[in-house]
Amino acid sequence: MTKPAKRTRTIELSQIRKMFEITNPNAINLGIGEPDFNVPENIKKAMIQSINDNDTHYTPNKGYIELREEIVKKFKKDNGIKTDPENIIVTVGASEALYMCAQAFIEKGDEVILPNPSFLSYEACINLADGKITPVNCKMENEFKLKASDVEEKINKNTKAIILNSPSNPTGAVMEKEDIKSIADLSMDNDFLIISDEIYEKIIYDKKHYSPAKWSDNVITLNGFSKTYAMTGLRIGYLNANEELCEELLKIHQYNIACATTTSQRGALEALRGPQDEVEKMIAEFKKRRNLIVKRLNEMGYETVNAEGAFYVFPKIEDENFVQNAAKAGVITVPGAAFGSNGKGHVRMSYANSYENIKKAMNILEENIPNGRN
Known part of the structure; x- marks a missing residue:
């Protein structure tokens, strides 16, 4: 096999994308950073x-x-x-x-x-x-x-x-x-x-x-x-x-x-x-979802900062098996270490999913990973 260039040998494929390979198709996706809205x-x-x-x-x-x-x-x-x-x-x-x-x-x-x-x-x-x-x-x-x-x-x-x-x-x-x-x-x-x-x-x-x-x-x-x-x-x-x-x-x-x-x-x-009405509606919905996911994670004992922008939260979760166990239970998340050494002991969750799905995802985590709490 032809050797790759040195500059590519140290590059790893995205851990965000890797998560899709270990889950079932019915899992609730809190892993990908993509709005779940349609183009206006x-x-x-x-x-x-x-x-x-x-x-x-x-x-x-x-x-x-x-x-x-x-x-x-x-x-x-x-x-x-x-x-x-x-x-x-x-x-x-x-x-x-x-x-x-x-x-x-x-x-x-x-x-x-x-x-x-x-x-x-x-x-x-x-x-x-x-x-x-x-x-x-x-x-x-x-x-x-x-x-x-x-x-x-x-x-x-x-x-x-x-x-x-x-x-x-x-x-x-x-x-x-x-x-x-x-x-x-x-x-x-x-x-x-x-x-x-x-x-x-x-x-x-x-x-x-x-x-x-x-x-x-x-x-x-x-x-x-x-x-x-x-x-x-x-x-x-x-x-x-x-x-x-x-x-x-x-x-x-x-x-x-x-x-x-x-x-x-x-x-x-x-x-x-054009008009910005749909953007304003989307942001209002994201804020509502942010409030839900932060509240639920904190109630479960996962210390979570009340994120002020984007559509991610980064709770402190030191259980090294959390991401894999969550995926098996039906919730896709991303290990914090994928984003740098200071991300270790955290998990990224995207709330670019429906309010109802986020609520279901939190229920799944609460019911299936009780030992994962800090």
């Missing part, structure tokens, strides 16, 4: 119209100009970021945008500061670029929030970048404004990049979202339509960076993807221009 009707109609209009040819590498113009308006209105359509690249989901950042700017010897725990793709992308991870522990006593003071301690001459993700996958933590601003200031003072993954920006409860690009020019802001508009399978995202950074990112995008799908771009345009 106005967005569907825009995409259908795109197909009927034979809008199926290449777009500019950076994406349709009208979509990029709408994204510029969104950044100004929602994030206080002033940018230009030429500094926007429409991507195949935020995942492609993340990979582009790693390939364009990280090389052997570069250190990337990474919250621990954090989304497992971050570590993989850094490793594929031959970078070195510098973890910063996000502690449960701080509600898993990344603190600027902890980041500052990790900065050295080899620090090339930091990845921020607020609201966070897997913890649901929302960073405080002062920490985001302080890290933005640090990026300017120490000349390192901030890769800010803001894909869960709209799914936030009783808090306000802040973008580091409001205070620093050394920021690449990643976002997309998958979570907010339930467009996961349509693979459509975008990034914003200054002109110099954007030119380097475009090299990776151009030779890897060429352009994002035309139909998805038309849907994304309608998502931004």
Whole structure:
């Protein structure tokens, strides 16, 4: 067998996906991070119209100009970021945008500061670029929030970048404004990049979202339509960076993807221009589910932070067999260790499932894993 490249040998397949192989088809899925809502009707109609209009040819590498113009308006209105359509690249989901950042700017010897725990793709992308991870522990006593003071301690001459993700996958933590601003200031003072993954920006409860690009020019802001508009399978995202950074990112995008799908771009345009009622309904429902799952887990003795955003909770569950036993009983979850060493002793549960299914899942856990309590 032909040997794989060294850069792929240390990469493991997603533990999130592995969970599907050990469960029965009737299990309640609290493992996957995907809204259980349908794409809003106005967005569907825009995409259908795109197909009927034979809008199926290449777009500019950076994406349709009208979509990029709408994204510029969104950044100004929602994030206080002033940018230009030429500094926007429409991507195949935020995942492609993340990979582009790693390939364009990280090389052997570069250190990337990474919250621990954090989304497992971050570590993989850094490793594929031959970078070195510098973890910063996000502690449960701080509600898993990344603190600027902890980041500052990790900065050295080899620090090339930091990845921020607020609201966070897997913890649901929302960073405080002062920490985001302080890290933005640090990026300017120490000349390192901030890769800010803001894909869960709209799914936030009783808090306000802040973008580091409001205070620093050394920021690449990643976002997309998958979570907010339930467009996961349509693979459509975008990034914003200054002109110099954007030119380097475009090299990776151009030779890897060429352009994002035309139909998805038309849907994304309608998502931004159209009514936001369905988004507001979805967020209200997620908050209701969050309240349920946190309450039930705490009642069962699993200490759980009242997550302020995204659609995940990260209860403290030190039973090493919990995930496997839960799967056998009919509830899919994900081991916290998949998200970094600081995730050990925790389990990620997604409440992107119906209220009734979450209630059933909690009943199953309570009835079948009584010895798993802390």
